[in-house]
Amino acid sequence: MLIGYARVSTLDQNPNLQTDALKQAGCEKIFKDKISGTTADRPGLAKVKEVLRKGDTLVVWRLDRLGRSLKNLLEWMMWLDQEGIALKSLQENIDTTTSTGKLVFHIFGALAEFERNLIQERTQAGLTSARARGKVGGRPKKLNxxxxxxxxxxxxxxxxxxxxxxxxxxxxxxxxxxxxxxxxx
Known part of the structure; x- marks a missing residue:
């Protein structure tokens, strides 16, 4: 099943452009939010997550309608992959039901893994540096x-x-x- 998600940032904006495109793409259900993308709590997007099932395709007008940051978008893509749900972005022409779309999807995944590894390396370097200066990390012992x-x-x-x-x-x-x-x- 194709499930669409549309989002506009303010109450005075109109989601019709997005919903029309989603209908034309064949979406059977479309969920909408009129809320800033920087807001984590988006009721329409939460409903999308509840409704999606393995084998479904989440369709968005543009990727920035789905994720509020690259990190958030990558988290969404990893969740979709784990759940066996495809992603289709109409403007970026990404469709993970195709070979090219899967390639793009996996590039995103590789970037996410690369970012996690960089964070781990920086954390370890910081801990090593702190220890060299005599700092001890971790929670203080509860009892003497x-x-x-x-x-x-x-x-x-x-x-x-x-x-x-x-x-x-x-x-x-x-x-x-x-x-x-x-x-x-």
């Missing part, structure tokens, strides 16, 4: 050494419940169990 030893001792004595021990030292159960596991290694 003495409180940790007390919690482990109370747990091993088996006189108090786990809930009571957690309440006394001020940690959640998973944290207590993590300290217990670390002490047994």
């Amino acid at each position: 050494t003495d409180k940790k030893a007390l919690a482990i001792k109370l747990y091993n004595e088996k006189e108090l419940s786990v809930d009571k021990i957690c309440e006394m030292v001020g940690v959640a159960k998973p944290t207590l169990y993590r300290y217990i596991r670390a002490s047994n290694n």
